[in-house]
Amino acid sequence: MSGNRYAYADTVQQVVGGVLLAGPFVVTEEVWLLASRMQWYHSIIVVGVVAAIGYSALYTADDGRDPDREADVVGVPVRFVSLMVVSFGSVLALSVVLTAPTTFAAELGVGSSVAVVGVLAAKAASVSALFSVVGAATADSLL
Template sequence: MRRTKVSVADSAQQIVGWFLLAGPFVVTEEVWLFAENMSLLQAVATIGVVCGIGYAMLYKADTKRDPTTEQRIARIPVQSFSLMMVAFGSVTILALLFDARDTVLESVESNREIALITFKTISVGSVFNVVGAATADSVFSR
């Protein structure tokens, strides 16, 4: 079985997708307030949804890809791994870069609570982000 290589262009295409969608979901006060009221279980379930959406968009919606022929990292296809890194990583970077949590969560004083709300916000933002990243990757793929 021949392994498919993943190129830098694949990750660049995903980054274009996240850039278009991540920003509004990181800086919007409503998303932070929404996340503040989520439970930890809901945030973890949301992460599962993000992984499912990403996998389905990469390998079920795009019939040109076969996850069994791709290189793997920890038994996960590289393209899927890359997509998750972009989906979660970019939201995290923008949340920290824009310092949105300090602006939105002025009344929250506990660092632990701020970190938990930030984690939940990242899970929410990643739902939309993974769609943009996977769509860009599929549209611009060779």
């Protein structure tokens, strides 16, 4: 376990865990189909669920970690901020590297403008982040 002190290695562990668990979802057509049918409020709810899962995994499931004793950014623990950036950012980056947004936008016929593809990618990243946050938080807590 990485303890209370946050280090660069914690982010690396989060990335490995997040990509490992969410990687397969980034290239799954069902995720992109769901994303194409989500409204803005669905995305906000999913982001809230991801944040709740992440915070709970870091500070409720792990008895040795106290958010009040960690370094923070505007009152939010740096470890939690890192977890959120990793959970959403790693799946978004992986999807772009694998050309999933343009591939699935064409397959689903949602349009090809940068804005439409970007919104679709953000929605798909939020769905994939549900899995990424579990892997990222687990790797951070166990390693």
